Amino acid sequence: MPRTRARDAESKEARRAALLSAASGLFETQSFAQVTMGEISAAAGLAKGTAYLYFTTKEALFLALLAQELEAWFDVLAEAPLRPSKDAPDQVAALFAETLSERPTLVRLLGLLHLTIEQNVSAELVLPFKLRLAERMGEVGARIEAVLPQLSPGDGVRLFLRAHALVVGLGQMSQVKPDLDVLLAKPELCHLKVQWAPELRACLAAMLRGW
Amino acid sequence: MPRTRARDAESKEARRAALLSAASGLFETQSFAQVTMGEISAAAGLAKGTAYLYFTTKEALFLALLAQELEAWFDVLAEAPLRPSKDAPDQVAALFAETLSERPTLVRLLGLLHLTIEQNVSAELVLPFKLRLAERMGEVGARIEAVLPQLSPGDGVRLFLRAHALVVGLGQMSQVKPDLDVLLAKPELCHLKVQWAPELRACLAAMLRGW
Amino acid sequence: MPRTRARDAESKEARRAALLSAASGLFETQSFAQVTMGEISAAAGLAKGTAYLYFTTKEALFLALLAQELEAWFDVLAEAPLRPSKDAPDQVAALFAETLSERPTLVRLLGLLHLTIEQNVSAELVLPFKLRLAERMGEVGARIEAVLPQLSPGDGVRLFLRAHALVVGLGQMSQVKPDLDVLLAKPELCHLKVQWAPELRACLAAMLRGW
Amino acid sequence: MPRTRARDAESKEARRAALLSAASGLFETQSFAQVTMGEISAAAGLAKGTAYLYFTTKEALFLALLAQELEAWFDVLAEAPLRPSKDAPDQVAALFAETLSERPTLVRLLGLLHLTIEQNVSAELVLPFKLRLAERMGEVGARIEAVLPQLSPGDGVRLFLRAHALVVGLGQMSQVKPDLDVLLAKPELCHLKVQWAPELRACLAAMLRGW
DNA sequence: TATGAATGAGAATTCATTCAT
DNA sequence: GATGAATGAATTCTCATTCAT
Numbered sequence: 001m002p003r004t005r006a007r008d009a010e011s012k013e014a015r016r017a018a019l020l021s022a023a024s025g026l027f028e029t030q031s032f033a034q035v036t037m038g039e040i041s042a043a044a045g046l047a048k049g050t051a052y053l054y055f056t057t058k059e060a061l062f063l064a065l066l067a068q069e070l071e072a073w074f075d076v077l078a079e080a081p082l083r084p085s086k087d088a089p090d091q092v093a094a095l096f097a098e099t100l101s102e103r104p105t106l107v108r109l110l111g112l113l114h115l116t117i118e119q120n121v122s123a124e125l126v127l128p129f130k131l132r133l134a135e136r137m138g139e140v141g142a143r144i145e146a147v148l149p150q151l152s153p154g155d156g157v158r159l160f161l162r163a164h165a166l167v168v169g170l171g172q173m174s175q176v177k178p179d180l181d182v183l184l185a186k187p188e189l190c191h192l193k194v195q196w197a198p199e200l201r202a203c204l205a206a207m208l209r210g211w
Numbered sequence: 212m213p214r215t216r217a218r219d220a221e222s223k224e225a226r227r228a229a230l231l232s233a234a235s236g237l238f239e240t241q242s243f244a245q246v247t248m249g250e251i252s253a254a255a256g257l258a259k260g261t262a263y264l265y266f267t268t269k270e271a272l273f274l275a276l277l278a279q280e281l282e283a284w285f286d287v288l289a290e291a292p293l294r295p296s297k298d299a300p301d302q303v304a305a306l307f308a309e310t311l312s313e314r315p316t317l318v319r320l321l322g323l324l325h326l327t328i329e330q331n332v333s334a335e336l337v338l339p340f341k342l343r344l345a346e347r348m349g350e351v352g353a354r355i356e357a358v359l360p361q362l363s364p365g366d367g368v369r370l371f372l373r374a375h376a377l378v379v380g381l382g383q384m385s386q387v388k389p390d391l392d393v394l395l396a397k398p399e400l401c402h403l404k405v406q407w408a409p410e411l412r413a414c415l416a417a418m419l420r421g422w
Numbered sequence: 423m424p425r426t427r428a429r430d431a432e433s434k435e436a437r438r439a440a441l442l443s444a445a446s447g448l449f450e451t452q453s454f455a456q457v458t459m460g461e462i463s464a465a466a467g468l469a470k471g472t473a474y475l476y477f478t479t480k481e482a483l484f485l486a487l488l489a490q491e492l493e494a495w496f497d498v499l500a501e502a503p504l505r506p507s508k509d510a511p512d513q514v515a516a517l518f519a520e521t522l523s524e525r526p527t528l529v530r531l532l533g534l535l536h537l538t539i540e541q542n543v544s545a546e547l548v549l550p551f552k553l554r555l556a557e558r559m560g561e562v563g564a565r566i567e568a569v570l571p572q573l574s575p576g577d578g579v580r581l582f583l584r585a586h587a588l589v590v591g592l593g594q595m596s597q598v599k600p601d602l603d604v605l606l607a608k609p610e611l612c613h614l615k616v617q618w619a620p621e622l623r624a625c626l627a628a629m630l631r632g633w
Numbered sequence: 634m635p636r637t638r639a640r641d642a643e644s645k646e647a648r649r650a651a652l653l654s655a656a657s658g659l660f661e662t663q664s665f666a667q668v669t670m671g672e673i674s675a676a677a678g679l680a681k682g683t684a685y686l687y688f689t690t691k692e693a694l695f696l697a698l699l700a701q702e703l704e705a706w707f708d709v710l711a712e713a714p715l716r717p718s719k720d721a722p723d724q725v726a727a728l729f730a731e732t733l734s735e736r737p738t739l740v741r742l743l744g745l746l747h748l749t750i751e752q753n754v755s756a757e758l759v760l761p762f763k764l765r766l767a768e769r770m771g772e773v774g775a776r777i778e779a780v781l782p783q784l785s786p787g788d789g790v791r792l793f794l795r796a797h798a799l800v801v802g803l804g805q806m807s808q809v810k811p812d813l814d815v816l817l818a819k820p821e822l823c824h825l826k827v828q829w830a831p832e833l834r835a836c837l838a839a840m841l842r843g844w
Numbered sequence: 845t846a847t848g849a850a851t852g853a854g855a856a857t858t859c860a861t862t863c864a865t
Numbered sequence: 866g867a868t869g870a871a872t873g874a875a876t877t878c879t880c881a882t883t884c885a886t
Binding site for chain 2: 089113114115118119123126127130131138154157158161162164165166167168170173175176177180182183184189191192199203205206207208209210211
């Protein structure tokens with residue numbers, strides 16, 4: 001165990017990253033409630049209390065993780081090829097659906113943001129997160145506005161918010177208990193089944209076409 | 212204490228209704244986790260154990276409450292005037308947004324359905340709920356299909372599912388902590404504010420127009 | 423369901439027997455705590471409250487069951503061939519071990535008698551049970567005394583009490599959790615394994631030889 | 634509240650011992666079920682949760698208490714004077730009966746071992762307990778084998794197991810409810826009375842004589 | 845900075861028993 | 866005699882967070 005003390009900013013940042021990485025790994029196979037601060041610390045090679053030197057609460061830690069994941073996602077969106085065309089709505093919708101499908105952790109964290117994370121983190125901590133989020137949504141949103149003539153300025157950000165809502169809502173609907181899933185196979189109920197990615201894409205595409 | 216016993220089916224139904232009503236009242240001002248079975252029973256004038264004669268679990272009780280609320284909502288939708296016209300998409304969207312705005316309990320229960328309720332209730336109890344839900348969505352969905360030429364058969368049900376996702380997602384986004392709400396007033400962040408009803412309406416209208 | 427009322431002593435006795443039989447059947451596969459009065463009543467085709475017309479408590483019901491089982495066991499012992507001989511101790515020990523092996527319900531009930539049953543039944547109810555028990559132990563005990571010269575008058579009853587203690591103690595020791603049973607296979611621990619019937623027989627035989 | 638923290642192994646052992654001592658004290662006048670973890674912690678001057686830093690479950694705590702009591706008992710047996718003689722069986726029996734009479738807590742814990750403790754403790758925790766038990770039974774058992782020619786190698790351990798069964802069985806039989814105890818004074822029933830220590834001694838002595 | 849022992853709140857559920865009808 | 870709705874007591878264990886060293 002690193003009895004060594006992170007003195008310089010660099011090694012402190014390394015500790016922080018180790019904690020985030022550990023949390024991310026554990027969150028892949030367990031729910032937010034199941035992942036404990038003790039496990040995260042241990043997986044990062046630190047003592048329980050040490051985690052609290054870097055993150056004020058468990059929720060703050062996951063907020064940082066979400067910020068990291070979002071940053072990476074926006075990076076991808078910022079470089080994605082976008083060209084004005086008559087099927088631009090579908091292009092954009094597919095871009096969202098595909099890039100998010102590859103990021104299940106991000107999707108699950110987005111489902112935690114409002115109900116779990118924001119409710120247990122001080123406003124001072126959320127503020128920079130929100131500011132950065134607004135910045136990047138504005139930046140990438142502008143690129144999207146550029147290829148979709150029906151979007152007015154500011155609608156790019158709004159698209160992100162609507163997509164967020166769909167991601168969260170559809171995410172919940174597709175997490176079905178196995179024994180219930182069996183029942184949903186009945187012909188009367190099979191219409192209630194929701195496939196996350198195709199549904200997200202279809203919703204976004206329709207929404208953009210009709211914007 | 213009411214040593215009186217609900218003997219006939221009628222008075223038993225009254226007890227059941229009293230419990231649902233008590234739960235509904237408590238749920239208005241508290242979260243699902245905060246409302247306890249003890250409180251519900253007491254509010255209904257019954258002993259703690261009595262609630263379990265009518266509902267196998269806390270989740271089963273709230274599932275029944277949701278079923279009741281949904282039934283009432285579908286009743287309203289089934290009688291709402293719907294006429295084919297070029298702004299039918301907006302009419303339908305407005306109908307959803309308005310009727311749901313008046314039913315905050317229903318909206319919050321919908322947010323509980325997949326993550327909390329269905330995960331803790333036996334499949335046998337969910338099955339009739341789902342069947343009835345499918346039935347009514349089919350019934351009202353058909354009415355909606357009739358006024359929206361772009362909807363194919365079955366799209367009515369799909370519309371309900373997509374609306375459900377939006378309701379849940381937007382519902383979470385609009386539950387903002389007061390201190391955070393203050394910060395969202397800043398000019399850089401005000402775009403992130405989500406007003407539930409107008410947003411739901413706009414999303415649904417756009418989606419239907421572009422269906 | 424028998425809405426018919428047991429008026430005469432005969433049909434009342436039939437009800438009583440039905441309850442005992444139901445309890446016995448359920449107790450074969452479940453523990454005392456797991457068997458509920460509701461289950462017993464239902465299995466006997468009666469309502470829950472009706473069981474309390476025949477037995478004042480759950481423990482009283484099981485005391486009656488034990489009395490029944492004991493009576494049958496004593497009947498067998500009373501007719502078992504017993505002949506004085508130099509290996510009479512082993513004969514008697516074998517008789518106990520074999521007849522009890524065939525009566526697992528009796529063995530389990532004996533383990534319940536002191537800790538569970540007698541602690542929750544009024545003394546007035548235990549008295550006739552004890553009197554009858556003393557009577558039969560005296561009766562069969564005398565037969566045993568007759569073939570074992572080392573036994574003085576009264577030692578037959580004492581033998582029963584000691585056998586009871588062994589039955590209970592060995593009974594507990596042979597109920598080992600499956601995962602623990604695996605560990606007991608180790609060479610260092612295999613000596614700790616106890617086989618109920620052979621051990622009971624060996625203990626009783628040695629005890630009688632050395633009486 | 635003792636915000637003081639047991640830092641070194643020594644003070645941690647002291648905390649452990651304090652918990653065991655507290656549990657032992659409470660168990661003297663209450664049953665296992667009546668003694669709560671909260672009471673134990675409080676009696677040890679600790680918070681409820683702290684007990685779980687030292688023992689994974691309530692049963693694990695009582696298993697440790699039993700181990701401690703057994704260790705002390707075996708220490709006494711290991712140093713008890715044992716000499717071969719024609720009344721060695723009675724000597725050994727008396728040794729068991731007397732030393733156990735002085736240890737009512739040990740006797741009651743032995744009655745808990747199979748039914749309550751082992752059923753609720755992980756096999757990993759029971760294993761070292763069993764191994765140590767086998768070791769000490771072997772050690773003291775060998776001493777006993779040395780003074781009793783009728784015992785073959787391994788019979789010492791077997792003696793302990795049989796004694797355990799008797800201890801448990803007789804222990805239950807001598808825990809009679811006061812009101813029942815009055816009835817047992819009747820001349821027809823006084824034969825059913827069991828005095829724990831003399832009876833244990835007599836049983837063991839006879840068993841050893843007839844081994 | 846790092847540690848890790850100490851803290852303490854928090855709620856669903858079962859089932860023997862009763863008693864009004 | 867039969868019913869069955871109503872009663873209500875009772876307790877473990879987890880884990881985020883703190884803070885003395």
